[in-house]
Amino acid sequence: MGKVFQFSQTVVVVGIVLGAASVASIIGLAVVYSQELAKNAEPTVEATTTPASTTTPTPSSELWDQYRLPDTLKPYEYNITLWPHLTKNADGLYSFTGHSTVDFECVKETDLILIHSNKLNLTKSSGHHATLTGLGGAVAPTIKTTWLQETTEYLVIQLNSKLEPGKSYQLYTSFTGELADDLGGFYRSEYYEGTELKVIATTQMQPTDARKAFPCFDEPALKAIFYMTLIHDRKTVALFNGMEIATVNTTMEEVEVSVTTFEPTPIMSTYLLAFVVCEFDFIRTPAAAEVLIRIWARPQAIAEGQGDYALNKTGPILDFFERYYNATYPLKKSDQIALPDFSAGAMENWGLITYRETALLYDPKMSSNDDKEWVATVIAHELAHMWFGNLVTMKWWNDLWLNEGFATYVSFLGADKAEPDWKVRDLFVLTVHGVFGVDALASSHPLSYSEKEINTPAQISELFDSITYSKGASVLRMLSEFLTEAVFSKGLSTYLNEFKYSNTVYTDLWKHLQAAVEQTPLVQLPYTIEEIMNRWILQMGFPVVTIDTSTGTISQKHFLTDPESVVDRPSIYNYEWFVPITWTKNGVQQDPKWLTTKTTDYAPMKTTEWVLANLNVTGFYRVNYDLPNWERLLTQLNTNPRVIPVINRAQIVDDAFNLARAKIVDTVLALKTTEYLSKETEYLPWQATVRSLDYYFLMFDRTEVYGVMQKYLKKQVTPLFEHFKNITADWTSIPTGHSDQYNQVIAISLACKVGVEGCSDLTLAWFKEWMKDPKNYFIHPNLKQTVYCNGIAAGGVDEWDFAWEIFKNSSNAVEADKLLYALSCTKVPWLLNRYLQYSLDPNMVRKQDATFSIIYIAGNVIGQPLAWDFIRANWKFIFNDYGGGGLSFSRLITGTTERFSTEFELNQLLSFKAEHAETGFGSATIALDQSIEKTKANIKWVAENKKKVNQWLSSAAGQP
Ligand SMILES: *[C@@H]1O[C@H](CO)[C@@H](O)[C@H](O)[C@H]1NC(C)=O
Numbered sequence: 036m037g038k039v040f041q042f043s044q045t046v047v048v049v050g051i052v053l054g055a056a057s058v059a060s061i062i063g064l065a066v067v068y069s070q071e072l073a074k075n076a077e078p079t080v081e082a083t084t085t086p087a088s089t090t091t092p093t094p095s096s097e098l099w100d101q102y103r104l105p106d107t108l109k110p111y112e113y114n115i116t117l118w119p120h121l122t123k124n125a126d127g128l129y130s131f132t133g134h135s136t137v138d139f140e141c142v143k144e145t146d147l148i149l150i151h152s153n154k155l156n157l158t159k160s161s162g163h164h165a166t167l168t169g170l171g172g173a174v175a176p177t178i179k180t181t182w183l184q185e186t187t188e189y190l191v192i193q194l195n196s197k198l199e200p201g202k203s204y205q206l207y208t209s210f211t212g213e214l215a216d217d218l219g220g221f222y223r224s225e226y227y228e229g230t231e232l233k234v235i236a237t238t239q240m241q242p243t244d245a246r247k248a249f250p251c252f253d254e255p256a257l258k259a260i261f262y263m264t265l266i267h268d269r270k271t272v273a274l275f276n277g278m279e280i281a282t283v284n285t286t287m288e289e290v291e292v293s294v295t296t297f298e299p300t301p302i303m304s305t306y307l308l309a310f311v312v313c314e315f316d317f318i319r320t321p322a323a324a325e326v327l328i329r330i331w332a333r334p335q336a337i338a339e340g341q342g343d344y345a346l347n348k349t350g351p352i353l354d355f356f357e358r359y360y361n362a363t364y365p366l367k368k369s370d371q372i373a374l375p376d377f378s379a380g381a382m383e384n385w386g387l388i389t390y391r392e393t394a395l396l397y398d399p400k401m402s403s404n405d406d407k408e409w410v411a412t413v414i415a416h417e418l419a420h421m422w423f424g425n426l427v428t429m430k431w432w433n434d435l436w437l438n439e440g441f442a443t444y445v446s447f448l449g450a451d452k453a454e455p456d457w458k459v460r461d462l463f464v465l466t467v468h469g470v471f472g473v474d475a476l477a478s479s480h481p482l483s484y485s486e487k488e489i490n491t492p493a494q495i496s497e498l499f500d501s502i503t504y505s506k507g508a509s510v511l512r513m514l515s516e517f518l519t520e521a522v523f524s525k526g527l528s529t530y531l532n533e534f535k536y537s538n539t540v541y542t543d544l545w546k547h548l549q550a551a552v553e554q555t556p557l558v559q560l561p562y563t564i565e566e567i568m569n570r571w572i573l574q575m576g577f578p579v580v581t582i583d584t585s586t587g588t589i590s591q592k593h594f595l596t597d598p599e600s601v602v603d604r605p606s607i608y609n610y611e612w613f614v615p616i617t618w619t620k621n622g623v624q625q626d627p628k629w630l631t632t633k634t635t636d637y638a639p640m641k642t643t644e645w646v647l648a649n650l651n652v653t654g655f656y657r658v659n660y661d662l663p664n665w666e667r668l669l670t671q672l673n674t675n676p677r678v679i680p681v682i683n684r685a686q687i688v689d690d691a692f693n694l695a696r697a698k699i700v701d702t703v704l705a706l707k708t709t710e711y712l713s714k715e716t717e718y719l720p721w722q723a724t725v726r727s728l729d730y731y732f733l734m735f736d737r738t739e740v741y742g743v744m745q746k747y748l749k750k751q752v753t754p755l756f757e758h759f760k761n762i763t764a765d766w767t768s769i770p771t772g773h774s775d776q777y778n779q780v781i782a783i784s785l786a787c788k789v790g791v792e793g794c795s796d797l798t799l800a801w802f803k804e805w806m807k808d809p810k811n812y813f814i815h816p817n818l819k820q821t822v823y824c825n826g827i828a829a830g831g832v833d834e835w836d837f838a839w840e841i842f843k844n845s846s847n848a849v850e851a852d853k854l855l856y857a858l859s860c861t862k863v864p865w866l867l868n869r870y871l872q873y874s875l876d877p878n879m880v881r882k883q884d885a886t887f888s889i890i891y892i893a894g895n896v897i898g899q900p901l902a903w904d905f906i907r908a909n910w911k912f913i914f915n916d917y918g919g920g921g922l923s924f925s926r927l928i929t930g931t932t933e934r935f936s937t938e939f940e941l942n943q944l945l946s947f948k949a950e951h952a953e954t955g956f957g958s959a960t961i962a963l964d965q966s967i968e969k970t971k972a973n974i975k976w977v978a979e980n981k982k983k984v985n986q987w988l989s990s991a992a993g994q995p
């Protein structure tokens with residue numbers, strides 16, 4: 036996916052699947068070029084363990100060795116002044132200077148102050164790193180000693196006497212810090228305007244980097260009011276969560292500067308702070324608008340109108356959420372800013388949302404419909420957080436799934452309001468299918484952790500995964516569906532109202548939803564919301580529900596992709612769920628049924644008509660049937676597929692292929708679900724197929740099976756290719772429907788991949804025209820990625836170098852992303868090796884994109900072994916410079932090992948793990964274990980299925 040964090044419709048067929056699980060996975064992710072883990076951690080700090088295996092400090096250790104703050108002090112107001120220097124200092128460093136105060140109340144008697152501070156050089160005054168004064172008549176104890184506890188990231192202040200409960204004090208610190216290009220805390224982003232280098236100072240605090248910008252009590256429950264003053268170059272503008280009050284020109288330390296002061300924030304968490312100093316332009320809503328909305332970006336991007344789409348959609352989406360939550364937007368303004376360097380997709384800082392450029396900017400000449408959907412969805416996700424997450428915040432990170440799962444779910448509702456024609460709510464099934472893959476591993480984990488399990492920054496970072504985002508969203512959607520949206524949003528509204536400006540645990544939401552249910556006689560549940568939902572959030576995985584229409588029996592079983600994998604995580608619910616089953620018989624919708632036991636008899640399901648369950652895949656489970664019912668479904672698909680809802684056509688394919696992998700049904704049954712596709716023109720079933728077959732491509736594209744696979748798919752996709760050729764008047768227009776546009780891309784990229792006549796000629800001709808006149812030749816943005824990839828794959832060094840030049844000089848992030856991907860498509864090994872080298876050179880590939888270019892290269896069958904060798908050879912460097920936390924980092928392992936299916940490769944993985952045990956794997960730890968598990972499963976699967984698949988495909992391909 037050209038679009039770094041986005042799941043793309045096309046990449047699947049041309050390369051590797053990064054997994055739809057990633058759709059939103061990273062949107063809020065903070066990220067994490069986690070120096071602290073990589074460089075400074077002592078070996079005993081298990082920066083690399085799974086969250087469950089916490090490094091809980093031993094009882095004898097001192098308070099400053101504990102990662103959680105003691106409950107003795109409660110901050111209520113900060114006053115911060117910061118001055119980022121946008122030119123290098125004498126030591127060749129970019130730095131910032133600043134000072135801040137925090138007013139706090141003593142809650143329990145103590146002679147110790149612990150406050151987070153990381154990588155700041157604190158100025159000493161009277162021999163100590165801080166000064167303490169009493170407020171409101173309180174007398175401050177004198178300071179005995181102060182030091183920095185690097186492991187736990189504290190400034191430790193021991194006092195000569197005790198702070199008194201009920202009294203308030205002020206702590207003052209003055210400090211300098213590096214304005215590094217590490218994408219965390221207060222950091223530096225750069226871009227060129229012509230040949231002039233421009234430097235931006237910006238922030239990414241979530242989850243634990245506010246402490247890198249100023250000393251603070253950096254836990255989400257320690258909410259306070261923040262005052263901010265920014266000192267900055269006169270030609271720059273300064274932004275903060277609160278609105279600017281005044282900018283005054285003055286001279287400081289003999290430098291001409293501006294000083295901007297801001298309105299204080301509401302009571303909020305430290306991780307939601309943001310401040311930016313830059314030379315950006317903005318567009319805004321008219322003065323009369325209730326909420327001031329501003330879109331900020333590089334002046335060129337604003338001049339080109341790239342912010343217009345975001346400005347157009349933000350208002351309507353905010354209105355939608357005000358109605359949905361039945362609560363007005365809590366702030367006066369909403370700034371949204373597009374940054375050239377940004378680790379996550381976007382970050383929901385209250386009142387000043389930061390984005391990757393690709394997640395906020397839209398250019399009709401350059402952006403595909405996929406890019407546009409991403410913009411609408413990310414904006415909706417971040418705006419949803421303004422209430423859920425920001426106004427009401429989780430008490431501790433263990434409840435992150437609720438925050439992110441919720442925003443991910445409602446982002447589909449918000450985007451649906453912004454673009455009603457797109458039917459994006461239907462596309463949610465792709466999120467479900469994506470995360471099913473992750474959650475069906477024995478090494479998956481429950482959505483919810485206990486507070487005690489999550490302590491270190493590494494453990495917190497590791498929570499930002501697809502389970503948290505996509506499974507969280509999927510189970511909340513299931514809940515909203517069986518409660519009805521009216522009840523769900525009513526409970527939400529009272530929840531937000533009760534807990535505004537404070538913190539909650541997830542059961543607080545259940546209580547409010549339960550109260551809403553009880554006021555609605557129409558919704559009848561077999562158990563309380565808590566009893567139902569606990570089974571979905573406290574145990575990992577999900578069930579496969581089997582319906583036997585010959586007996587009317589329904590049963591459930593924990594679904595595991597590898598049936599032989601060992602689940603060593605116990606569950607008090609025994610891996611059984613309370614499952615809401617919606618279903619149709621012969622296309623007629625039936626009363627829903629709750630499955631609350633392992634197995635049950637349900638007479639209405641005893642039938643000889645076709646039964647289809649989990650309508651529109653609103654439930655988080657797979658469905659299996661007795662063989663005769665499968666046959667009836669196949670017959671229905673082959674005769675009149677439209678009787679089956681389009682989402683369920685996609686489900687049948689996805690379920691069948693995955694049930695086959697789990698050896699629950701025969702592989703041939705799965706393959707048979709693709710036979711009807713020669714009659715299918717809808718996007719979702721094709722997307723499900725392409726994703727299912729992606730596994731076959733990965734397993735077989737280095738074997739003889741690949742030939743027959745191509746032949747069979749050529750036969751299946753040719754009608755689709757012709758269909759789009761017809762409806763686009765021989766490729767001269769673009770289909771009108773959003774999904775049809777996606778499917779057109781599948782038609783072309785799959786057709787080219789499997790050798791449909793005319794396809795390569797078509798894309799190559801476009802590529803050549805474009806090479807002749809890149810400024811003026813227009814390739815529709817939807818097709819660019821496919822065209823670039825095919826052109827580069829068919830070409831040599833000239834094509835590659837040409838595309839590289841355009842990539843380097845592009846001032847448009849979505850165009851650059853498409854090229855970043857397409858450059859990995861070459862078949863020339865030395866070009867791939869050179870591209871790998873470029874990836875780790877920040878002058879060639881931005882740090883934010885580095886892991887992606889490596890993953891893309893690994894997606895190429897020729898690049899895969901090169902990328903794997905490259906990672907092994909450079910692991911230490913990659914880990915120290917790029918790793919430690921963050922989903923993109925863990926994908927590096929997942930992406931490069933996805934084809935592994937031999938004993939030889941398994942051994943390589945195992946020795947890789949052993950060899951680098953000392954360096955560690957940071958947030959890729961779980962991913963590495965998952966890769967080992969997956970490789971073992973792949974070995975078995977290939978051994979058992981290769982012959983069968985080859986035979987079936989040969990005979991299916993041979994038929995006229
Ligand atoms: C915050 O500090 C600045 C100087 O650093 C001072 O001018 C201002 O009055 C302070 N604001 C509050 C609310 O204390």
Ligand SMILES: *[C@@H]1O[C@H](CO)[C@@H](O)[C@H](O)[C@H]1NC(C)=O
Pocket residue numbers: 126128130131156211212213214
């Ligand atoms: C902080 O102090 C260390 C040690 O003296 C020094 O190497 C580093 O450059 C300082 N950082 C800044 C931003 O001044």
Ligand SMILES: *[C@@H]1O[C@H](CO)[C@@H](O)[C@H](O)[C@H]1NC(C)=O
Pocket residue numbers: 269270282283284293
């Ligand atoms: C401050 O200086 C800048 C640049 O010299 C100028 O554009 C701006 O108008 C000045 N602002 C005030 C309030 O004087």
Ligand SMILES: *[C@@H]1O[C@H](CO)[C@@H](O)[C@H](O)[C@H]1NC(C)=O
Pocket residue numbers: 343344347397
């Ligand atoms: C934004 O809205 C205006 C006014 O409705 C419209 O003319 C313009 O085309 C829209 N721009 C984009 C990029 O959607």
Ligand SMILES: [Zn+2]
Pocket residue numbers: 062063064383416420438439442
């Ligand atoms: Zn989020």
